[in-house]
Amino acid sequence: MQVDEFGVGVKVMLEEFLRRSALFDLYGALLTEKQRRCLSMSLYEDYSLSEIGDALGISRQAVHDMLHRSELAMEDYEARLGLLARRDDERRTLAAAYERLRALRTDDADAKNELLGLLAPLAGLEDTK
Numbered sequence: 168m169q170v171d172e173f174g175v176g177v178k179v180m181l182e183e184f185l186r187r188s189a190l191f192d193l194y195g196a197l198l199t200e201k202q203r204r205c206l207s208m209s210l211y212e213d214y215s216l217s218e219i220g221d222a223l224g225i226s227r228q229a230v231h232d233m234l235h236r237s238e239l240a241m242e243d244y245e246a247r248l249g250l251l252a253r254r255d256d257e258r259r260t261l262a263a264a265y266e267r268l269r270a271l272r273t274d275d276a277d278a279k280n281e282l283l284g285l286l287a288p289l290a291g292l293e294d295t296k
């Protein structure tokens with residue numbers, strides 16, 4: 168699906184990877200040990216299906232099926248619990264609060280900077296003051 172070096176296909180692939188990683192971080196503990204290991208090797212260690220199969224003692228097709236079932240399970244958990252959506256909403260809200268606070272004019276620059284420093288990591292931002 169790669170369109171060009173910085174094209175739409177690469178962006179979509181990156182977004183899919185980030186979503187799978189976030190789902191794994193939130194719901195990985197709900198998977199079996201074998202599913203967790205398989206996903207970890209695929210996501211974070213960049214193992215091929217064959218390499219994962221060799222490490223786990225299963226076929227390449229079994230790895231493919233396990234990855235697919237694991238991702239479906241995590242998507243189901245997300246549909247039921249909504250933790251990823253809630254986290255994303257909270258970050259957007261915190262980022263908006265951060266930007267509004269940054270735009271405020273105040274005589275108490277120290278208090279403003281302290282609040283900005285507290286909000287920045289919660290909103291997934293760097294404190295730019």
